Amino acid sequence: MKITSFRKGAPGASDAVNSPDKRNDKRNDKKASRHIILAGLPPLPERSANERWGDWGADDFTRGFFSRRSALVIGGIVAVGVLGGEAYAQINTDGAPQAGILETMLKWAPLILLGREGELGGFALNIVVSFIVMAIGTVTGVLLGIAQVSHAAILRTPAWAITQFFRNSPWLVLLFFTILLLPYQIPIFGFVIPFPDWIKATIGLALPIMANISEVTRGAIQSIPTGQWESAESLAFSRSQQFRLIILPQCIKRMIPPWMNWYAILTMATSLVSIVGVSDAMTLTKLAVDADGRSELLIPMYGMLLLFFFVYCYPIARMTQVLERRYSVVT
Amino acid sequence: MASIVTADSGSSNRFYFWIAAAALVVFAYFAWTKLFGLAPVNICTGAIIPLLGGITRSLNETAGINIIYLYEPFECQRMLNGMGTTIYLSFVCVIASTIIGVLGAWAQMSNSKILRNIAAGYIQFFRNTPPLVQMYFFFFALSPLLPRIMTDYGVARPMFDSFTWAAISLSFFAGAFNVEIFRSGIEAVPRTMTEAAEALGYTRPQVFRNVVLPLALRVCIPSLTNNLVNLVKTTTLAFAISVPETLFVANQIWSDRVNVFEMMVTLFVFYIGLVAVLVWMMERWEKAMRIPGYGR
Amino acid sequence: MKHGFKIFGVIGFAACMLTGIAVAGTIEDIKKKGTLVVGTKADYPPYGMLDSTGKIVGMEPDMAADVAKRLGVKLELVPTVASNRMQFLQQGKIDLMISTMSVNDERKKAVGIIEPYYYAGGVAILVNKAANVKSAADLKGKPVCAIQGAFYNNRIQSEFTGQDLVAFKGVPENEAALLGGQCVGFVYDDVLLIYKKTADGEKWKDYDVVALKEFDPVPWGLAVKLEDKDTEWGKFMAATTAEWLKSGTLLALEKKWLGQNTEWLINASK
Numbered sequence: 001m002k003i004t005s006f007r008k009g010a011p012g013a014s015d016a017v018n019s020p021d022k023r024n025d026k027r028n029d030k031k032a033s034r035h036i037i038l039a040g041l042p043p044l045p046e047r048s049a050n051e052r053w054g055d056w057g058a059d060d061f062t063r064g065f066f067s068r069r070s071a072l073v074i075g076g077i078v079a080v081g082v083l084g085g086e087a088y089a090q091i092n093t094d095g096a097p098q099a100g101i102l103e104t105m106l107k108w109a110p111l112i113l114l115g116r117e118g119e120l121g122g123f124a125l126n127i128v129v130s131f132i133v134m135a136i137g138t139v140t141g142v143l144l145g146i147a148q149v150s151h152a153a154i155l156r157t158p159a160w161a162i163t164q165f166f167r168n169s170p171w172l173v174l175l176f177f178t179i180l181l182l183p184y185q186i187p188i189f190g191f192v193i194p195f196p197d198w199i200k201a202t203i204g205l206a207l208p209i210m211a212n213i214s215e216v217t218r219g220a221i222q223s224i225p226t227g228q229w230e231s232a233e234s235l236a237f238s239r240s241q242q243f244r245l246i247i248l249p250q251c252i253k254r255m256i257p258p259w260m261n262w263y264a265i266l267t268m269a270t271s272l273v274s275i276v277g278v279s280d281a282m283t284l285t286k287l288a289v290d291a292d293g294r295s296e297l298l299i300p301m302y303g304m305l306l307l308f309f310f311v312y313c314y315p316i317a318r319m320t321q322v323l324e325r326r327y328s329v330v331t
Numbered sequence: 332m333a334s335i336v337t338a339d340s341g342s343s344n345r346f347y348f349w350i351a352a353a354a355l356v357v358f359a360y361f362a363w364t365k366l367f368g369l370a371p372v373n374i375c376t377g378a379i380i381p382l383l384g385g386i387t388r389s390l391n392e393t394a395g396i397n398i399i400y401l402y403e404p405f406e407c408q409r410m411l412n413g414m415g416t417t418i419y420l421s422f423v424c425v426i427a428s429t430i431i432g433v434l435g436a437w438a439q440m441s442n443s444k445i446l447r448n449i450a451a452g453y454i455q456f457f458r459n460t461p462p463l464v465q466m467y468f469f470f471f472a473l474s475p476l477l478p479r480i481m482t483d484y485g486v487a488r489p490m491f492d493s494f495t496w497a498a499i500s501l502s503f504f505a506g507a508f509n510v511e512i513f514r515s516g517i518e519a520v521p522r523t524m525t526e527a528a529e530a531l532g533y534t535r536p537q538v539f540r541n542v543v544l545p546l547a548l549r550v551c552i553p554s555l556t557n558n559l560v561n562l563v564k565t566t567t568l569a570f571a572i573s574v575p576e577t578l579f580v581a582n583q584i585w586s587d588r589v590n591v592f593e594m595m596v597t598l599f600v601f602y603i604g605l606v607a608v609l610v611w612m613m614e615r616w617e618k619a620m621r622i623p624g625y626g627r
Numbered sequence: 628m629k630h631g632f633k634i635f636g637v638i639g640f641a642a643c644m645l646t647g648i649a650v651a652g653t654i655e656d657i658k659k660k661g662t663l664v665v666g667t668k669a670d671y672p673p674y675g676m677l678d679s680t681g682k683i684v685g686m687e688p689d690m691a692a693d694v695a696k697r698l699g700v701k702l703e704l705v706p707t708v709a710s711n712r713m714q715f716l717q718q719g720k721i722d723l724m725i726s727t728m729s730v731n732d733e734r735k736k737a738v739g740i741i742e743p744y745y746y747a748g749g750v751a752i753l754v755n756k757a758a759n760v761k762s763a764a765d766l767k768g769k770p771v772c773a774i775q776g777a778f779y780n781n782r783i784q785s786e787f788t789g790q791d792l793v794a795f796k797g798v799p800e801n802e803a804a805l806l807g808g809q810c811v812g813f814v815y816d817d818v819l820l821i822y823k824k825t826a827d828g829e830k831w832k833d834y835d836v837v838a839l840k841e842f843d844p845v846p847w848g849l850a851v852k853l854e855d856k857d858t859e860w861g862k863f864m865a866a867t868t869a870e871w872l873k874s875g876t877l878l879a880l881e882k883k884w885l886g887q888n889t890e891w892l893i894n895a896s897k
Contacts, residue, residue, distance in 0.1 A: 165599075165603065168564070168606040169599055169603060170565070170602050171564065176582075176595070181591065181592065184715065264459070268461035270461075271463045272568070275571055277711075286467075289803075298475070298803075299476075302464065302468045305464055306456075306460045309459065310455075310459050313458075313459035317455070405785050412791070474807055474809075475808075484758055484769055485759060486808065488809065492770075493793065493809065571795075573794050579794070583794070586710070586775070589737050
């Protein structure tokens with residue numbers, strides 16, 4: 001498909017790709033140096049005249065988001081919101097003074113972040129689950145992807161079937177499937193492997209990730225020019241050597257941006273385990289809201305939960321975009 | 332779309348005709364049910380149970396495989412309603428999220444910096460937070476803030492019921508991804524096209540609607556298909572805010588009858604089938620819209 | 628057997644062939660282990676709930692403690708919910724299940740429910756006073772909140788409301804929906820709603836607990852593994868339950884935790 005370049009500043013790129021407000025950039029540069037002392041923030045990195053913001057992955061939103069002006073505006077809005085909420089809570093007490101909203105949020109934040117005493121829960125559980133799922137999913141997914149391109153139909157067809165099946169099933173159904181139908185422990189040769197709920201949920205999430213990583217791998221392998229395969233074969237590499245030494249190292253670079261993309265999607269999907277009863281951040285937020293029982297807590301508490309996820313996932317999304325541009329392969 | 336001459340108008344027109352006819356039949360069925368409270372033809376007692384009831388009932392008694400919704404009228408009706416709700420929710424969300432995607436892409440390309448930042452903020456918020464938490468936020472946290480409507484049985488109910496909130500939440504969620512997809516499609520349209528159209532006297536909105544959008548759509552159909560498939564799978568999350576869709580009904584059935592495995596198989600078959608239908612429709616649409624010189 | 632279908636666990640399947648699943652449940656095994664593992668509810672006051680230290684307390688843990696005392700072993704409580712209590716029993720994770728489980732035919736085929744039944748729960752609705760609901764027949768056409776998967780949901784939907792229930796997974800969501808106006812009432816077990824209304828009077832001052840007489844009280848049963856129902860373990864539990872009813876132990880426990888005695892238990896204890 002013939003597409004014009006996405007790179008900013010390249011000939012043929014449309015106006016939408018190049019920075020639309022060229023005049024503002026020069027103005028912002030001058031302002032930046034003047035306002036450094038005022039805001040006490042580190043200066044924006046130096047850049048040459050030809051370099052554009054897009055070259056290190058920022059776009060309008062990031063530039064706007066991290067600029068001094070918007071920081072003041074956002075800080076102002078948050079302060080007004082918090083003070084207003086406190087005032088509202090104090091006025092609406094019907095008698096007994098209650099803790100302010102910010103106080104309550106801070107009181108519950110450790111529970112939501114770390115879970116109950118003595119067990120792994122809360123947002124920490126979400127992150128641990130995401131790591132484990134990604135590890136399992138990547139290993140099995142890469143193997144499945146390699147099987148999908150194999151010459152032997154006996155490997156290829158089941159691999160394709162498994163990939164399509166788990167790709168097209170809803171994640172929640174797969175979660176229920178593993179939670180309800182896996183045994184709570186498996187005895188193997190005298191050892192008993194316990195399967196607490198969150199491990200079953202982890203396996204349930206690893207299945208669609210495995211299928212999607214398999215597709216990513218297959219796409220990466222198929223994007224390697226056939227010249228590589230042919231020259232490897234002519235140099236008498238066996239098929240597995242071709243894979244290990246020549247193809248897969250080239251694939252890794254192509255696979256990283258979609259892999260990180262799936263990691264971000266997965267981190268957000270870990271909140272699904274709250275539906276099947278695992279005490280992750282979502283369950284504990286619900287518990288906290290219920291324990292306190294006040295309706296004006298709903299928005300701040302759920303807002304705080306959204307903020308936790310946002311603070312974790314947004315940098316990953318930005319990094320993915322940076323890596324995508326850096327690793328974009330020109331064929 | 333009809334203004335662009337396709338390579339094979341004849342078959343694509345027939346394709347559109349049959350799709351429209353099928354959609355009309357399905358729509359008329361559901362509209363009748365909603366309006367009169369009773370389906371014109373009860374599929375369960377009319378077709379499914381006479382055909383399959385005997386076999387499945389004996390299957391339950393002999394082998395213990397309990398496919399209850401094929402021989403019990405009440406469960407059959409509920410299962411059908413649940414599947415209908417899923418299809419309806421998917422349909423509404425697909426349309427709404429596409430519209431939001433187009434509007435968002437237009438906002439991101441606009442000259443006004445505020446509009447661009449608002450669109451970008453919306454995208455980053457909905458892309459980097461879990462859809463489940465978004466749905467809970469909308470349904471539990473935002474819903475009490477809206478005005479209530481007095482019903483005829485004495486209790487004031489909120490403005491939107493759970494189905495509407497699920498539709499709103501999912502549409503915004505998928506819309507955020509669609510904005511990115513449409514933006515990349517629009518960026519893929521060569522500037523020369525826009526310049527040529529402007530030279531012919533089109534205004535900017537006209538350029539967008541008549542030249543850029545049709546070409547952009549062709550480019551982004553694969554990603555769009557991916558995203559819409561994701562959306563159909565994500566409608567299962569509406570289960571958590573009590574939208575009576577397929578997973579919800581299946582959950583009630585397996586709690587009552589302890590036939591988890593059979594219901595799981597049903598769910599897999601249904602959702603994979605639904606996704607397959609959607610993918611098939613998008614592929615046919617893609618083929619019908621092929622232009623020589625673009626695409627494979 | 629239904630619980631013989633295990634899709635996953637190719638390893639588990641092979642292992643099952645080789646080593647067999649751990650068997651628990653007969654009295655000798657329990658005494659050898661030295662611990663009785665009982666599954667109870669932990670989110671269902673006052674039958675099974677968490678106190679401020681995180682321990683499971685309530686009427687059913689007390690019953691479990693009594694069984695452990697009779698056997699002379701230690702007690703270990705496992706929190707269960709409706710969706711896993713039978714699976715835990717079938718898989719041998721718990722030896723005994725006292726988990727507010729109402730008895731029906733399908734459940735009798737899945738686990739070994741001990742007779743006599745130790746309790747019964749009726750159905751009631753925590754309903755908005757403005758809706759003027761005095762019995763289940765008044766619920767026609769109104770949205771009603773319920774717990775997902777409860778056994779009376781089907782009947783309420785088919786016979787009374789005529790439309791889909793607004794059903795959530797847990798009690799807090801249902802309470803939030805009720806207070807938010809999404810439904811006119813919350814249908815749940817009568818004992819629990821009575822407890823909620825007395826414990827949280829201020830929150831529920833605009834709501835009434837109306838018993839739905841159209842639903843007969845459904846007996847609750849404690850259960851052992853299906854294979855154990857007619858063995859020594861099952862017979863021991865049956866004798867224990869009969870003795871609890873006759874000696875008034877259950878009446879005393881109910882008074883302690885619920886604050887009042889329900890009609891069914893008074894009749895059953897005669």
